[in-house]
Amino acid sequence: MLSIFDEEFAREPWPMLRSLRDGGGVHRVATPDGPPAWLVTRYADVRDGLLDDRLSTNMRYSRGGDYRGFAVPPPLDVFQRSEPEEWGRLRSRVVGELRLSGEWTERAALLVGKTLAELDGVHEFDFVERVALPLPAVIVAELLGLPDAERDALAAWANATLRPDSVPRARDTLATMQQIITAVIAQGLRDGEDTMLGRLVRAEIGSGGADSGDLAGLLFYLLFVFYEVLMDVLAGAVLVFSGRPEQLAEMMSAPERPGPVDELLRFLSPQVLAGPRFAVTDLEIGGQLIEAGQTVLLCLASANHDHERFADPAELDVWRGPNPHVALGHGAHACVGAGLLRPVLASVLTQIYTRWPKLHATIDDRDVPWRSGFRHRGPLTLPVRAEVS
Numbered sequence: 001m002l003s004i005f006d007e008e009f010a011r012e013p014w015p016m017l018r019s020l021r022d023g024g025g026v027h028r029v030a031t032p033d034g035p036p037a038w039l040v041t042r043y044a045d046v047r048d049g050l051l052d053d054r055l056s057t058n059m060r061y062s063r064g065g066d067y068r069g070f071a072v073p074p075p076l077d078v079f080q081r082s083e084p085e086e087w088g089r090l091r092s093r094v095v096g097e098l099r100l101s102g103e104w105t106e107r108a109a110l111l112v113g114k115t116l117a118e119l120d121g122v123h124e125f126d127f128v129e130r131v132a133l134p135l136p137a138v139i140v141a142e143l144l145g146l147p148d149a150e151r152d153a154l155a156a157w158a159n160a161t162l163r164p165d166s167v168p169r170a171r172d173t174l175a176t177m178q179q180i181i182t183a184v185i186a187q188g189l190r191d192g193e194d195t196m197l198g199r200l201v202r203a204e205i206g207s208g209g210a211d212s213g214d215l216a217g218l219l220f221y222l223l224f225v226f227y228e229v230l231m232d233v234l235a236g237a238v239l240v241f242s243g244r245p246e247q248l249a250e251m252m253s254a255p256e257r258p259g260p261v262d263e264l265l266r267f268l269s270p271q272v273l274a275g276p277r278f279a280v281t282d283l284e285i286g287g288q289l290i291e292a293g294q295t296v297l298l299c300l301a302s303a304n305h306d307h308e309r310f311a312d313p314a315e316l317d318v319w320r321g322p323n324p325h326v327a328l329g330h331g332a333h334a335c336v337g338a339g340l341l342r343p344v345l346a347s348v349l350t351q352i353y354t355r356w357p358k359l360h361a362t363i364d365d366r367d368v369p370w371r372s373g374f375r376h377r378g379p380l381t382l383p384v385r386a387e388v389s
């Protein structure tokens with residue numbers, strides 16, 4: 001069994017992933033938590049796997065001693081316990097809500113601008129601490145329509161858990177998350193139809209379905225699960241552009257043109273692995289037999305750097321096209337936040353580089369410390385210089 005998930009993998013997974021693709025594509029690996037799983041690395045197998053209903057996200061199909069992922073307690077475990085129809089119903093509510101209005105995007109842009117303006121006159125700072133860490137709270141809170149108290153609680157949670165020197169890991173803060181979710185649901189009940197939160201709460205529990213469990217599970221995802229990956233992509237983008245000023249200039253030459261955000265997502269692949277899938281039945285992937293109950297980890301990062309699918313995958317090309325990356329998943333479980341992410345990331349990056357055209361990391365790529373988790377990747381800290389001209 002291979003043991004590949006170390007610090008070097010978090011920082012620079014590409015050589016290892018290439019050798020795994022070249023060496024058969026599907027490998028038995030040890031996870032940092034101990035139990036083993038199958039790691040699927042080739043683009044075609046990963047994409048097929050994301051569409052294969054013999055691979056379930058429901059933990060009840062897990063058998064034997066394979067890796068199961070972090071078991072979220074009820075009622076937050078809606079994703080791990082739902083059958084496809086139930087989850088699909090919740091999903092479609094949010095997808096509908098996340099079709100952003102131009103008005104929302106403008107409001108969010110204003111708030112982002114306010115956060116960046118707090119750094120006026122500061123020329124050297126840690127980009128993770130001062131920008132990537134606080135911004136997701138601003139964006140998610142604006143999205144849901146959270147009042148100041150809940151907005152501050154979310155920011156305080158992020159500050160206490162996601163800084164490099166934080167003692168608790170996110171998974172150790174479930175009680176705090178639960179308290180915030182309860183307060184957020186109570187607020188949603190007061191909001192009526194005025195906010196996205198109010199509409200979700202109304203739709204889930206206001207209409208007679210007395211159980212707020214599914215809603216709590218959904219809010220857990222919206223508020224907390226994707227917080228870190230948003231930080232990762234923001235800090236990762238600044239790191240990547242620091243060494244590629246010509247690509248930055250390309251992006252800034254046509255900020256309204258789609259493409260760069262998708263290429264950054266492909267290139268960085270901040271979510272390295274899709275959530276664990278459990279084999280519902282015996283099946284074969286890439287010539288390898290997977291037994292019912294075993295765990296399959298579909299490696300999105302590896303798929304996104306597969307030479308069989310992408311020309312020069314190790315190059316960032318902001319106008320790459322077509323770009324069928326799987327950084328946001330694919331199929332029934334594809335990222336619910338995708339419609340939100342693209343315009344928001346584009347707007348945030350444009351604002352950042354309009355304010356600080358020469359923003360760049362002040363340490364070498366190789367010296368940037370990376371988060372050691374194996375499912376996400378992003379810089380832990382990123383010292384930058386941000387002189388205005």
Ligand code: HEM
Nearest residue numbers: 221226229230233271274275327328329333334335336337
């Ligand atoms: C750069 C930021 C993000 C990245 C890279 C990302 C990536 C992904 C990926 C790869 C999946 C599929 C997981 C799988 O197949 O197991 C996913 C699912 C999901 N994403 Fe995102 N995401 C991001 C931000 C967000 C945001 C901001 C939200 C919410 C507003 C969000 C909500 C969700 C939800 C609810 C799911 C579960 C969908 C399902 O299983 O049906 N994501 N995301």
